[in-house]
Amino acid sequence: MPFKMDEEGRNKLIDSVASHKREFEGLLHPLESLTPDKPAVFISVGGGELGDLAITSAKRLYGGASGGVKTVAFDRYQGFPAQDAADASEVFNMMDGELLEKYLKKYVPDPSAPHAIYLEVEKIDTYRAFRLGTEKGYKVMSTPFGPLVCMDRHATKIMFDRLKLKRVDWEYANDDRGVHEAAKDFGLPVIVKPVMTSSGHGTSIVKTKAELDTSYAHAVEHARGIGDEVIVERYLPELKAMGTEITQIVVRHFDENGKITDSFLPPIEHKRPGAAYHESWLPASISGSAAEACKEGAQKIADFMGGIGVYAVEQFVIGDKVYNNEVANRPHDTGLVTRWMLNMDEGGVQLTSTIGLQLNPFSLEISRQGVYGVAHVVLAPPDIEGEMKVSGWDSSRLSALQTKGVRGDFWYFGKPTAYQGRRMGLAVAFQRDLELARRNAEIIAHYAEGCISYGGTS
Ligand SMILES: Nc1ncnc2c1ncn2[C@@H]1O[C@H](COP(=O)(O)OP(=O)(O)OP(=O)(O)O)[C@@H](O)[C@H]1O
Ligand SMILES: [Mg+2]
Incomplete structure (x- = not known):
């Protein structure tokens, strides 16, 4: 590693972003x-x-x-x-x-x-x-150093603070004592997360002192990267109770003058019962001023990091308040819904921008007007042991839903094997009413789950 991943090393990494950005963008041509x-x-x-x-x-x-x-x-x-x-x-x-x-x-x-x-x-x-x-x-x-910053929660938070972005209160801890000190500063509940993780692995929402005692060991055990550091955040119970979540995607691309510019996809809204991606939709139902704050935060991050291609910024929205949470320097799973709801989906946007072609801003507009399009994950069963072969899927059975007035679509990914809860496909439903669209997407997803059969070990 060029940077020792302690606080000092991470600060140096963030210090070096501006010069890396200049050098890297010098290599890029339309x-x-x-x-x-x-x-x-x-x-x-x-x-x-x-x-x-x-x-x-x-x-x-x-x-x-x-x-x-x-x-x-x-x-x-x-x-x-x-x-x-x-x-x-x-x-x-x-x-x-x-x-x-x-x-x-x-x-x-x-x-x-x-x-x-x-x-x-x-x-x-x-x-x-x-x-x-x-x-x-x-x-x-989007940049070669993007993953070093974006996959490391501590480095990402240092970047947020440099950019003076609103985010949840956080501290890092290297041991049990540090976790307890942070919890004392914030008060319970807190959320303890490994520095490198995804889909909530190793993360715990800590409500009691007893849970706090095991949270550090749990995070370190399930961390994806090396090291013994964890992040402690103030937990926002109001996020699930009355807030919502947004992925604000920014694309950096060449314009007609051969200059790199930012364009924005509409904010994508998502809700999750647990930590992993579950459902997302367009258009988002947040207020105009929250949408502006989402855009502003995402733009600052993308401009700081530089390069070309997609940045996806995860944000928590409570009323008009926006907290920046995480950044991916690539398309985002919640953005898969763009396949049905934008003139060009996030995959096309990534390909077009990164190979250096111009992007027409019209491509980023919503294609289906007057409806909500809700995507819902189709998962392998929770009781699969180890890895199992997919033995078949019966697409014809899905047409039965049409007669029940469910309007939507299903994307089957065609993965050859499955393990517990693996994402196998995506259901999508369209309705004028958001709650009806969410219910319909869930109906299609659960029905589709029953159309996939598993058998034999791989
Ligand atoms: N401080 C917090 N307060 C309230 N809820 C939170 C907080 N931090 C995370 N969450 C909830 O947990 C989810 C996952 O958190 P986060 O994105 O930080 O972790 P992750 O493991 O990287 O997940 P993913 O890979 O799915 O993005 C969030 O989308 C949100 O629903
Ligand atoms: Mg996340």
Whole structure:
């Protein structure tokens, strides 16, 4: 690691962002035209549903390799969603920096040729990706240092404070005592999170002293990264009771003058019973002034980080108050709903912007006027043991819902195996009334869950 990941190292990382940004943006150029003889190469490192949305957009929007955009997708298992849609694919452990470099170089031997590398998943050798971007000229988007800042909760919070952004009160702790001290400062409840995590792994909402005693060990045990640090935040009970959550996506892209500019997707609203993504919709129901605050926070972050491509900023909204929570320097799972609700979905936006093409602001407008479009996750059952093969899915049964007046759609990802609660697809429903759309999306999702059958170990 170039930075020791303690408080001082993280501050140095944030200090270095401005100079990295200048250097990296100096390497980026608009792509004037697409040439089938020498296609731009778009590589999705990770090929789940978010990668699939970007990879398929190359064909949908630009005619694929014969139109001038060749796609490549990597993942760790055969049969991953983007594999059959991509022009080429590789299956390997992306945490292995040697292999990651080898395969990137296989498809982009000359980093000065038009290409873009989209880091779709977090479980990759991010430091190798950083070095390939900063030392060898590879176009790791949105920036090669993005994952170092955005995947590290402590570094992200330091960035928020530098930018004077509103966020929940937080402290970091290196041991049990530190967690107790932070809890004393804030008062219970607090939420204790590993520095590196996602989908709530290792996170606990602490309401009692007894829970506090085990929260540090739990966070460290389930952390994704190395180190023994945790983040303690003041818990906002009013978020679930009367607030809502937003993902504000900003895209940095070239404009008609060849300058990098920011454009905004409409705020995407989401609610979650637990910590993981469950349902999201467009348009959002927040107030105009909350929407402005969401946009302002997201713009400051994207401008600070720089590069080109998508930044997705997670925000908590309570009335007109907006708290910035996390940042992803890539498309976001709550944004999958853009496939149905925007003129161009977030995958197309990521591909278009990162290969250096201009983006038409009209692409970011809502396509279905007068309705709410709600997406709801379709999950594998909670009682699966280990990893199981998917033995089939019966799409014809879904049509039964039409007769019940449920209006919607279903996207099946085609993953070859499942484990407990794995995301297998996405249901979507459209209605003028938001609550009805949410109920309908849930009906489709639960019905679809029953159409997938599992059998045998993989
Ligand atoms: N301080 C807080 N107060 C109230 N609720 C919170 C707080 N922090 C997190 N949450 C709830 O927990 C969810 C997950 O938190 P967060 O995004 O920080 O963790 P995560 O593990 O990275 O999750 P994901 O990968 O799904 O984004 C939030 O979307 C929110 O619903
Ligand atoms: Mg989150």
